[in-house]
Amino acid sequence: MTVATGMKKTTLLGLLALVIRRDLVLAMRRRADVLTTLIFFVMVVSLFPLGVGPEMDMLRKMAAGVLWVAALLSSMLSLGRLFSADYLDGTLEQMMLAPQSLSMLVLGKMTAHWMVSGLPLVLMAPVLGLQFDMPVQALGVLIIGLLLGTPILSMVGAIGAALTLGLRGGGVLLSLLVLPLCIPVLIFGTGAVEAVSTGLSAVSHLSLLGALLVLALVFTPWVTAQALRISME
């Protein structure tokens, strides 16, 4: 599937949809990759009760943090694949040569990446939250937080993925670069749940997460495009 379909002029949104559809189709052809990330997420979360003991009081308190950290780690796991396949088969080079804006193409790839690796985590989180005996209200806030936060992880992670493109030991390096940058997301995401469970409102934390999402949405596609240009030249 090519990016630009013949001579037909594509609008920006059309282009975005095209890239997303292409990446989703590619991801669906290799379903195992998607599942691996999800299984990793479930596994990491399940390790915590085994590590710290089965006391429900403690687990309930830890739940949000554990789920968030696990989400952070599993999204790192799939970031390496964001550009590498396109880089290896030359598609990425064609995308950079395309007359359309590279930032927009990158935004499309980020969105597809989130739908494939972030969204399943969000959908899986309630089940895991119940394992930790999270109250329903906290669970709701956790889901909203993850819904706002995981796209940021994909977007900030894309910068790291673009910078480490084609490097040896890229995967570990990528986590090293991206994890510190994701700390605010972790803090506000878990903070929201914490606030709700102590009887406060989670709105301020969630608003800050939303603000970060908007910031990331505006800047990261452009920065990632620049990073790709640096890596490909």
Added chain:
Amino acid sequence: MAINWFKYSAPTTFYGLAGKLIPWFAISSAILFVVGLYIGFAVAPADYQQGEFYRIIFIHVPSSILSMFLYLVMAGYAALGLIFNTRLSAMMATAIAPTGALFAFISLWTGALWGKPMWGAWWVWDARLTSELILLFLYLGFIALHASIDDPRRADRASALLAIVGSVNVPIIYFSVKWWNTLHQGSTIKFSGTSMHVAMQQAMFITLAACWLYAIAVVLARVRSIILERERNTTWITELPEVRS
């Protein structure tokens, strides 16, 4: 008279200038260290609350300040290198990173040594400690990324972009961590008067200046090595007396 500001933006001329400047910075740094530490340890009185333990601030505070300041300087050079495509700026950014990381580490280490007697714990998850730790991670990420790219040009540009992204993120990280938890004592020196003894203040400012000069001297020495390494195939390097012998 028109001054050519860009004369020293070329590695060729900067190499010589840096060589001449290093002894000045190094010697004045050493003198200020001796003076500052003497005032800090012999002249300044013990604190009424913290006793003798507070004296760690003569290392702790300057290294914290410099670790943060050097990150901004590094990001600034990185940005210059990306925008104007000057080789020297990228080399400066690379040269600053290890010193910045060192100061961040010293700051954490001395903080832990102070925290044990004062707070009763080597480490607490307080806002400033945590953001200093994250700053150290950012430095390490920069160094690791630069080290793992073989092509120096790509390494410079990629790590420059990372430094800029990091510097945008630093305030966000700082405030998020701050709202998350705060235990660290607030700043004692404010622009509107201070609660500190004069000798303590003097000692701290002198050691701060000493650390600052030390950082400049070390960065210049390191950038000279980087220039030698990167430009080793050029004629002006092979004609240098220290290279020829």
